[in-house]
Amino acid sequence: GQQVMQIPQYQHVQEGEDFTTYCNSSTTLSNIQWYKQRPGGHPVFLIQLVKSGEVKKQKRLTFQFGEAKKNSSLHITATQTTDVGTYFCAGPTGRRALTFGSGTRLQVQP
Amino acid sequence: DTEVTQTPKHLVMGMTNKKSLKCEQHMGHRAMYWYKQKAKKPPELMFVYSYEKLSINESVPSRFSPECPNSSLLNLHLHALQPEDSALYLCASSRTQGTSGYEQYFGPGTRLTVT
Numbered sequence: 279g280q281q282v283m284q285i286p287q288y289q290h291v292q293e294g295e296d297f298t299t300y301c302n303s304s305t306t307l308s309n310i311q312w313y314k315q316r317p318g319g320h321p322v323f324l325i326q327l328v329k330s331g332e333v334k335k336q337k338r339l340t341f342q343f344g345e346a347k348k349n350s351s352l353h354i355t356a357t358q359t360t361d362v363g364t365y366f367c368a369g370p371t372g373r374r375a376l377t378f379g380s381g382t383r384l385q386v387q388p
Numbered sequence: 389d390t391e392v393t394q395t396p397k398h399l400v401m402g403m404t405n406k407k408s409l410k411c412e413q414h415m416g417h418r419a420m421y422w423y424k425q426k427a428k429k430p431p432e433l434m435f436v437y438s439y440e441k442l443s444i445n446e447s448v449p450s451r452f453s454p455e456c457p458n459s460s461l462l463n464l465h466l467h468a469l470q471p472e473d474s475a476l477y478l479c480a481s482s483r484t485q486g487t488s489g490y491e492q493y494f495g496p497g498t499r500l501t502v503t
Contacts, residue, residue, distance in 0.1 A: 311491065320478055320494040321478070321480075321492075321494045322494070323491040323492065323493070326491060366430055366431075373444055374436075374444075374485050375421075375433050375436055375485070376492065377433075378431050378432075379430060380429075380430055383428070
């Protein structure tokens with residue numbers, strides 16, 4: 279079945295440093311979504327990418343969808359303590375549901 | 389209103405108990421989902437309802453029984469659970485279920501402990 283992997287599993291950065299998480303799918307995706315889950319919270323939708331090579335920005339967050347639509351990345355510039363949480367990518371399966379990636383847990387040291 | 393509500397927030401139940409989890413949304417969404425999430429793991433899809441009909445059952449054991457009484461409500465009936473079923477149970481909704489990839493709105497979850 280479809281697998282969606284993310285690396286790294288965990289990253290600890292100093293506040294102000296940049297952070298990137300990478301998402302790789304075993305199959306081509308029609309779109310990819312990103313979610314953030316704060317500690318003790320629930321996943322919250324961040325963005326959806328649809329087009330090959332698409333790049334979208336939300337303030338300090340930059341999302342990219344690969345040319346082959348099998349990989350994606352999320353880059354955070356100048357991390358803040360409010361960025362702490364687990365970031366999941368998610369892609370649609372053939373049965374019209376989402377498969378969540380394994381997640382990257384970000385810890386930011388003040 | 390972009391909120392999905394879930395009750396109860398926490399639930400402790402014995403292996404012989406019967407309990408139900410409830411989920412509600414008033415966004416007019418026609419797809420609703422149950423996920424199970426273990427600590428430090430991604431949400432795992434359990435069930436999908438589309439237009440109040442069960443669309444996907446991810447081979448979930450029969451001790452979990454979903455129900456969608458109407459387009460706003462989703463229940464998960466629990467019976468004879470095992471300790472390994474302890475987890476965070478998340479409800480989500482989206483405009484429809486489809487490959488066009490509508491964003492999912494998650495509720496705060498029910499933290500279930502089976503003793």
